Amino acid sequence: MENIPWSITEAEISLARRCVEIALEEGASDVRVSLSKSLMDLVLVRDGSPDKVSRAGDRSLTFNIFADGRYGTFSVNRLDGELMRSFLHDAVETVRMLAPDEFRRLPDPSRTAKNARTGLELGLYDPSYASLSPSERLETACGASIFATAKPEGCRLISEEIEYSNSIYDNLVIDSRGLEARHIESSFEIGCETTIADARGNKYSGYWWDASPMRGDLSTSDVCAKALQRAMAQINPLPHPGGACTMVVENEAAARLLSPVLGALSAFSVQQGNSFLRDSLGKKVFADGFTLCDRPHDKGCSGSKLFDSEGVATSEAPIIEGGTVRQYFINTYMSGKLGMPPTREDAMRPTVLPFRPDGAKEGSFGTDEILALCGEGILVTGFNGGNHNAATGDFSYGVEGFAFKGGQIVHPIRGMVITGNMLTLWNNLIAAGDNPRRGAGKQVPTLAFSQVEFSA
Amino acid sequence: MILPQDTYLRLFGVDRELLDRLVAAALSEGGDYADLFFEDTSYRDLLLRDGVVASGGSHIDFGVGIRTLKGEKTGYAYTESTDAASMMDAARAAATIARDAPETGPYPTFPFPGKPNPAADRYPVEKDWRTTPAKEFLPLLERLEAIIRSRDSRVSKVIAMLSAQQSNILMYNSLGELKYDTRPCGTIAVSVVFSDGKSQQNTHVSRSFRCGAEMLSESLLQELADDAVRNLDDRFAARRPKGGQMPVVMGAGASGILLHEAMGHAFEADFNRKEQSIFSDKMGRRVCAENITIVDDGTLRGNRGAINVDDEGVPGQRTVMVDHGILTSYLHDRISARHYGVRPTGNGRRESFRYNPIPRMRATYMESGTDDPQAIIASVRSGIYVDEFANGQVKIGEGDFTFYVKSGYLIENGKLTAPIGDINIIGNGPEALSDIVAVGNDGKVDPGAWTCGKEQSVPVSCGIPTVLVSKLTVGGE
Numbered sequence: 001m002e003n004i005p006w007s008i009t010e011a012e013i014s015l016a017r018r019c020v021e022i023a024l025e026e027g028a029s030d031v032r033v034s035l036s037k038s039l040m041d042l043v044l045v046r047d048g049s050p051d052k053v054s055r056a057g058d059r060s061l062t063f064n065i066f067a068d069g070r071y072g073t074f075s076v077n078r079l080d081g082e083l084m085r086s087f088l089h090d091a092v093e094t095v096r097m098l099a100p101d102e103f104r105r106l107p108d109p110s111r112t113a114k115n116a117r118t119g120l121e122l123g124l125y126d127p128s129y130a131s132l133s134p135s136e137r138l139e140t141a142c143g144a145s146i147f148a149t150a151k152p153e154g155c156r157l158i159s160e161e162i163e164y165s166n167s168i169y170d171n172l173v174i175d176s177r178g179l180e181a182r183h184i185e186s187s188f189e190i191g192c193e194t195t196i197a198d199a200r201g202n203k204y205s206g207y208w209w210d211a212s213p214m215r216g217d218l219s220t221s222d223v224c225a226k227a228l229q230r231a232m233a234q235i236n237p238l239p240h241p242g243g244a245c246t247m248v249v250e251n252e253a254a255a256r257l258l259s260p261v262l263g264a265l266s267a268f269s270v271q272q273g274n275s276f277l278r279d280s281l282g283k284k285v286f287a288d289g290f291t292l293c294d295r296p297h298d299k300g301c302s303g304s305k306l307f308d309s310e311g312v313a314t315s316e317a318p319i320i321e322g323g324t325v326r327q328y329f330i331n332t333y334m335s336g337k338l339g340m341p342p343t344r345e346d347a348m349r350p351t352v353l354p355f356r357p358d359g360a361k362e363g364s365f366g367t368d369e370i371l372a373l374c375g376e377g378i379l380v381t382g383f384n385g386g387n388h389n390a391a392t393g394d395f396s397y398g399v400e401g402f403a404f405k406g407g408q409i410v411h412p413i414r415g416m417v418i419t420g421n422m423l424t425l426w427n428n429l430i431a432a433g434d435n436p437r438r439g440a441g442k443q444v445p446t447l448a449f450s451q452v453e454f455s456a
Numbered sequence: 457m458i459l460p461q462d463t464y465l466r467l468f469g470v471d472r473e474l475l476d477r478l479v480a481a482a483l484s485e486g487g488d489y490a491d492l493f494f495e496d497t498s499y500r501d502l503l504l505r506d507g508v509v510a511s512g513g514s515h516i517d518f519g520v521g522i523r524t525l526k527g528e529k530t531g532y533a534y535t536e537s538t539d540a541a542s543m544m545d546a547a548r549a550a551a552t553i554a555r556d557a558p559e560t561g562p563y564p565t566f567p568f569p570g571k572p573n574p575a576a577d578r579y580p581v582e583k584d585w586r587t588t589p590a591k592e593f594l595p596l597l598e599r600l601e602a603i604i605r606s607r608d609s610r611v612s613k614v615i616a617m618l619s620a621q622q623s624n625i626l627m628y629n630s631l632g633e634l635k636y637d638t639r640p641c642g643t644i645a646v647s648v649v650f651s652d653g654k655s656q657q658n659t660h661v662s663r664s665f666r667c668g669a670e671m672l673s674e675s676l677l678q679e680l681a682d683d684a685v686r687n688l689d690d691r692f693a694a695r696r697p698k699g700g701q702m703p704v705v706m707g708a709g710a711s712g713i714l715l716h717e718a719m720g721h722a723f724e725a726d727f728n729r730k731e732q733s734i735f736s737d738k739m740g741r742r743v744c745a746e747n748i749t750i751v752d753d754g755t756l757r758g759n760r761g762a763i764n765v766d767d768e769g770v771p772g773q774r775t776v777m778v779d780h781g782i783l784t785s786y787l788h789d790r791i792s793a794r795h796y797g798v799r800p801t802g803n804g805r806r807e808s809f810r811y812n813p814i815p816r817m818r819a820t821y822m823e824s825g826t827d828d829p830q831a832i833i834a835s836v837r838s839g840i841y842v843d844e845f846a847n848g849q850v851k852i853g854e855g856d857f858t859f860y861v862k863s864g865y866l867i868e869n870g871k872l873t874a875p876i877g878d879i880n881i882i883g884n885g886p887e888a889l890s891d892i893v894a895v896g897n898d899g900k901v902d903p904g905a906w907t908c909g910k911e912q913s914v915p916v917s918c919g920i921p922t923v924l925v926s927k928l929t930v931g932g933e
Contacts (some may be wrong), residue, residue: 046730050556054532055549056810073513077536091514097591099508138556158731158853195732195853203734203853242699272505272613273649274658337506385849385858389878391649391656394696396880396931398849398858415856417880417931419696455699455931 003130006039006057007170007184012079016061019084020176023065026085026092030066030106032175032311035059040167043137047160048147050138063088067095071104103336106310111342112179113307113314119170119182121306123299124213126186132166132215140164144190146224152232158195158203160224165189166215179311187211187302188218189439192227198235206231211439213300230381233402237414240403240456246377247418247452248370248404251435253382254352254444258292260388260395260422262347262442265319265327267334269390276393276422277325286323287429289355293318295443296348303349303441314348323427351443355432366435367446372407373431374448378416379404386417393422399454417455425449457581457638458764464626464636468494468520468538475628477540478522481547483630486554487524487531489566489790490547491629493767494520494538495809497621498586504597504616512590521809524550528729528791532812566631566790567799569770578755578762578772581640581668585620588669593618596644596672603681604648608688612656613649618642620669627769635769641760641915642671643905648684650691657691659684659862664760664905664915687863690875697866697876697930703836704881704928705867707843708829709902712918715750716820717848718857718885720918721910723752723777723785724803724815725792727852734855734886735783743783744889747825750778752787754802754818759901760915761819768804768813775801778889787815807912817908821919825895829922832894834870840930841865841872842881855885880931888925896922 016035023031037059044052062075065088072095076087115121141164150157165188172182191209198204208226210219249257261277269275277285296314298304307313310331318326327343335342356365358373371379379402386397396419402409426449433445465471475492482490495518502512520538524531524547531553533546601614620642627635645662661683665671706714727733735743754763754772763772768790777785786792789804792815805816833841842864850857861879865872901919908916 050529050553052530052532052812053553053556054530054812055546056534057536058810059536071511073511075513075515078516078518087516094512094514094590097589097594098502098512099510099594101508101510104510134552134556161730195730201737203732203855205732205851205853272615273651273656274613274647384851384856384882385847385860386880387846387860387878389658391658392878394878396696396860396878398856398880398882398931400856414854415882415884415929417699417858417882417929419699419879419931453699456701456929 004125004168004184005130006037006168008035008037008172013172015079015081016172016174018081019061019063019088020174022085023063023088023092024176026089028065028067028092030176032064032106032173034062035172036170038167038169040165041137042163042165043141045141045145045162048142048145050142063091065091065095066104066106067092069100069102070095070098071101072098103333105332106175106177107312107332107342109177109179111313112311113181116181116183116306119184122304124185124304126214128215129166129168129186137164137166140220144192144220144224146228150228152196152228155196155198155232155235157228158197160192160194162190162192162224173307173311175311181307181311183305186213188215190218190220190223192224194224194227194231196231204231204234211302213302234412237412240378240413240416240454242416242454242456244451244453246374246448246450247380248367248374248377248446248448249380250367251433251437251444251446253380254447255440255442256383257425257447258350258352258442258444260393261426262350263390265329267328267330267338270328271334271337274390276391280325281328282325284324285423286320286426288323289357289432290320290323290426290429291318291353291355292320293351293353294347294349295351298349301349302439305348308345310345312344314344319347319350349441349443351436352432352445354434354445357431365433367433370431370433370446370448371404375407376405378413378454379409388422395420395422415456419453419455425452457579457640458577458636459638461636464624467496467624468626470538474540478543478547479628479630481544482522482524482550484548485551487526487551489525489630491523491627491768492520493809494626495623497623497808499619499621500585500590501617501619502590502593502597504601504614507601509594509597517808519809520546521812522546522550523812524553525791526554528795529553530812534809564794564797566794569800571771578757578764579640579666583669585622585640585642585669596677600646600677600680603677604646604684607681607685608650610650610652610688611648612651614646616646618644629769633769635765637764639666640668641666642669644672644676644680645905646680646684650688652692655692662905663903665758666760666762667758691863691877694863694875694877696879697840699931701927701929703839704925704930705833705836705839705841706920706923706925707841708896708898708922709900709919710845710904711842712821712902712920713845713848713859715822715920716817716908716916716918717850717859718883718888719750720752720817720820721850722852722855722885723787725786725788725796726815728786729792729795732853734853738783741783742781743778743886744781744892746781747895748778748781748892749776749823751776751823752803752817752820756819756901759819759917760906761817761917763802763818766802766804767806768800770800770802770804773802787817789813789815805914807914811912814911816910816914817916819901819917819919821901822895822899822921822923824897824899824921827894827896829896829898832896832922832924833867833872835894836867836924837869839867840876841867850885857885858882881928882931883928888928891926892923893926894924898922
């Protein structure tokens with residue numbers, strides 16, 4: 001790993017292994033150690049010129065300590081071998097003060113990842129990372145700017161902020177039962193936020209971004225133009241009467257609606273009775289077309305990982321299949337608490353599969369096609385605040401976007417709220433596109449739902 | 457808590473000579489200002505779940521952040537080690553901004569920020585979190601659960617958490633200012649799931665203060681339990697109202713999130729100097745009625761948003777943003793203060809040494825007015841009253857905001873009637889400000905564990921008296 005900047009060194013791996021030994025010597029019955037290092041270089045360009053450069057190098061050791069049937073979590077960012085003995089001594093003593101919990105244990109070694117030896121197995125590290133110079137980084141960020149050249153009609157360009165970053169993340173998880181799993185990934189990201197004012201001085205902002213583990217795949221040339229376009233599209237919003245209508249949610253925003261579902265599938269939420277999907281395992285509670293899979297082994301794709309935070313091997317598996325709940329996210333601890341077989345701690349790369357109500361098999365199925373299919377309704381391009389009740393699934397979100405008719409956008413809308421229930425909403429799923437954003441960890445395409453209640 | 461200067465210098469293994477060398481390195485490429493932010497934070501937590509405190513831990517975060525400014529351009533780097541070589545590397549990395557940024561000087565000098573007053577320590581500690589054994593806290597969490605369960609038979613699950621943080625901070629800058637502070641923060645929070653056999657309800661209540669372990673008392677536990685079960689019958693009965701535009705009465709206290717999200721962020725000077733805020737051209741102008749005064753205050757003793765000095769070494773202070781309806785001040789860090797030629801207001805804050813400081817709120821509240829809260833409610837023919845919020849969000853440029861309302865009531869013919877919940881209210885900051893038509897005489901700052909997430913997380917608090925906003929959009933059926 002010598003040519004990977006800021007990667008975990010052999011000395012640091014030795015320290016992590018030594019920490020396992022020390023914790024056991026201090027009285028722990030088992031211990032898991034997670035050693036993480038990350039490096040991020042960031043350039044912020046405002047109105048075409050550099051505004052901020054920063055370098056962030058982090059490293060930390062996190063310990064999950066099991067002692068006398070008890071459990072605690074500890075972390076330190078001072079990787080000083082001399083400090084570790086006293087730190088771990090105090091940690092074990094703290095654990096011994098806590099109440100026993102019979103379900104706290106390391107995962108069975110048969111379930112842990114055996115195929116994450118180098119950290120490079122998923123092809124998430126770009127070898128060109130090491131050769132990226134500060135001046136190239138600056139040129140990339142400044143080169144993306146259109147502040148000096150853009151001549152937007154009918155509005156004034158107030159500010160343009162570009163944030164370009166490249167980062168490395170290296171994580172090693174070992175435990176006292178022989179686990180040793182490593183994950184290395186690089187990431188290149190660019191985002192642009194543009195603020196404009198219309199002729200009356202009303203301000204609007206637009207944001208666009210791209211991200212990839214591979215530098216060559218990052219699209220930087222159009223990010224500012226898209227941010228400007230998204231800001232300008234909001235000029236002159238018109239009132240909308242609201243009521244129940246079809247809602248299309250753009251791929252850029254749709255993950256917001258999936259997150260409550262993923263949260264409700266967490267065994268922790270289920271065990272605490274704080275999940276609107278409790279008692280749903282194996283039951284069909286959503287629309288036929290809703291299929292959600294975990295795809296953690298997609299090579300070169302953001303979010304992919306061979307093991308979860310316990311070191312348990314991930315797998316490609318359905319989570320919701322044709323509207324039926326196939327999986328809760330059950331870690332070792334929750335498995336004991338619930339008396340259910342363990343699965344994984346979480347979904348790594350949850351992916352909503354395409355669903356076409358017209359049954360067509362060919363041709364792309366993106367936002368335009370879904371608007372055409374739905375005819376009339378509201379296209380949501382962003383959420384502005386809101387929340388959901390985890391126990392009931394009731395939700396309310398502020399939304400922004402556009403009214404559409406005949407499959408075509410007719411005018412922007414503003415200051416609207418959607419309300420409903422997650423179970424009802426996903427039961428009313430009428431289409432799912434094939435266009436998730438490439439750089440997103442949650443692969444959620446443009447979605448369409450019928451009978452969504454809008455207030456204005 | 458403010459300890460002797462030597463304590464901080466020893467802790468971070470530095471002296472004035474080394475500090476000066478680091479500043480010189482940070483300025484080596486032509487920067488016009490540099491500062492160092494040393495931090496040693498220890499954090500402890502205990503979690504009660506399923507009736508026992510079976511989870512807990514401790515965490516240590518240590519490092520130094522080094523910032524170089526050239527005009528309004530920022531170079532920033534940090535290191536988790538305070539050995540001289542690592543800090544020099546970070547200083548040189550921060551220095552590069554001066555090389556990369558275009559020459560736009562000369563720059564005005566930094567206005568003098570004022571001297572901190574060590575005698576005015578806003579968070580003295582009687583019982584140090586770091587040295588109090590964790591076993592003292594275990595019975596408190598168990599007691600809290602017992603009190604909550606004794607209050608209502610519908611309690612299904614209780615999760616209670618105690619966390620305590622203490623940070624030692626040392627700051628030095630190229631103006632030769634050496635500042636230091638020790639900041640405690642204790643938080644006790646409880647989430648409760650209730651079940652009546654047919655449906656479930658959940659709630660989350662918390663208390664958070666800058667003080668030592670002396671904050672933990674039987675009366676505090678009773679207060680949390682009171683809040684957890686308050687209006688529980690109404691929560692189960694709550695329905696969504698019919699949506700649309702209507703008058704909204706904001707209950708005193710936690711409704712201060714309205715100020716924080718809808719107005720406070722737009723008063724932060726970084727958004728204004730970039731002309732992104734909807735208030736960027738309104739300084740000195742009337743933005744709301746004469747009976748409204750809005751303050752951001754770092755001087756409230758023991759408050760979660762209190763600071764002796766901010767994270768740029770500027771003394772904590774009370775800043776009046778809106779004085780009787782007139783916009784009088786933005787919230788400044790050193791960069792924006794220099795931009796506007798005013799004294800910094802002590803709002804330069806950061807999450808940790810990993811972040812450069814930016815203008816952030818502290819305790820933001822509206823001062824009490826003169827109206828009777830009951831009379832305010834009685835003045836509404838048809839609208840809603842809201843008293844518990846989960847969160848909020850604002851679009852700075854547009855001023856559009858949204859709040860999620862956990863609970864409230866319909867107002868029908870001047871009386872609170874059917875309970876409501878799980879709705880959003882949505883509006884526009886400047887419009888909502890100008891639509892406030894009554895301000896109650898019951899202003900209070902909410903004691904909950906509010907955290908602001910503008911780029912970085914910092915502890916804040918918020919408050920408001922009962923106010924009537926003549927029209928806001930309410931999401932409903």
